[in-house]
Amino acid sequence: MRRLIFLVIAASCVLGSAAATAAGTLTLCYERREVLPWRTLDGQGLNFELLREVSQRTGVQFDYRGMPWKRCLEAIKANAVDGGIAVSFYPARLAVGAYPGGAHPDRAKRMNVGGYMLVRRRGSAIDWDGKAFRHVDGKIGFQLGYSVGEFLRSRGVPTDEGSQQPEELAQKLAAGRLAAAAFGAADAQRLAHGPFSAQLEVLPVPLLQQDYYLMLSHAMLARDPQLASRLWNEVGAVRTSPAYARLEASKVEPEWR
Template identity: 30%
Template sequence: MRTFLLPLLLLLASLSPLAQAERLRIVSDEWAPYFYQEDGEFKGVDYDVVSEVFTRLGVQVDWELMPWKRCLAMVHEGQVDGVLDIFKMPGRDGYLIYPNEPLSQVEFVLYQASARPHRIEHIDDLAGLTVGTSPGYTYGGAFSDSPLFRREPAPTQQANFGKLALGRIDLLLTDRRVGRFLRRQMALEQRVEELPLVINQQPQFLALARKPGREALAAAFSEELQRFRQEPAYAALQARYDLGPHFPVTVEQQESSTH
């Protein structure tokens, strides 16, 4: 135990007084079940995990939900201290610091109306169709750059599911857990079905704005997150959101898409 705690204590000791005393302002968009708001209360499996880790580190956080494009702009301009559930991408290291430990794994899959089925086994099968997407998201070059089909953004994930149910789009693309959560929440389980094709998959992270002391904070966050994952409380948190068993994720995933 002493061997494990010593590196963590050294990391915490290396945090500047400013980093320990300040309140972090962290943003993300509505991304249930990872992070969302219900009856004025923030919830979500990644939100709960990050909140617990920062509580253990003695770091206070102010949370905000806003459109994803605005999240990216504000963290790039240094107006906020971090962003929740973001992918690693080339070009972001200049203004973001990532803990080594990812929070969760995203799998982008397609959803269709059960009454209007399509046979989709690979991306080329989307030819001539309209696929609902989210502003500011990219889903990998094979999907985002294809000229074979139309991509139609909607302001929210819920709006995309509504458009799909009404026949205004042919399919929608979102994370598997997000899709299953919203399909159940919107009582669409009998009207909307998930397709097996995985368009892209990525580990998602908490990322901190690149400021003095943040490298040490990111390292301490990773250490404490790894420790938390070994505890029954972590498994209980996953089960609370009905996400199934936790599968460890690695950072050696492809990095061509972004949340």
């Protein structure tokens, strides 16, 4: 009997230790491509700098998994990961995972601000004045799974969601298969100075600016709502800390902070 009790206690300790280890590590997915200055393929960039400090403050370790963006969102929704890095808000994504503040995300707890620019072929008449599109003579492209698609569809313009990567989107636009395309601000900036600069131009007025959040899976939130709240609070605290604010100011244009 004494031996049985010992074995039960030993097994409980092992299981408890495993549970503690699992609770101390969260798996976060992110889009497997460079989005400068926020993320690089080797785990650098401002998003990772911010989360490193969050990890130090909370003691929670983050296990990062890079994957195509749509697959990342699907993994969060399926509770296959604990959350995702830099997820913009729109209502349909409430079924995917949880934002700080729920259906009305708390901007103070955002990771960063970003947005989209409209790119057209040089000589094209299509235009965007900040309120409405003009002279739309074909589809406007965007990357698969990106929230800007909802923005475009809400304005009644024909869309094309067939591109995985910004380079593929730029090629389709340059080849005349699209009337225009919506690019993330960092990608649009690269286009303006890259190999497509002679064929494509970035319109000066942003399509939209968005806040990007640490999204947590519904299972993670249900399992430990106090930890979820602490993580979101620390994201906001780190982002506004003097050290991180100086780092961000050195790498990000003022209109995108």
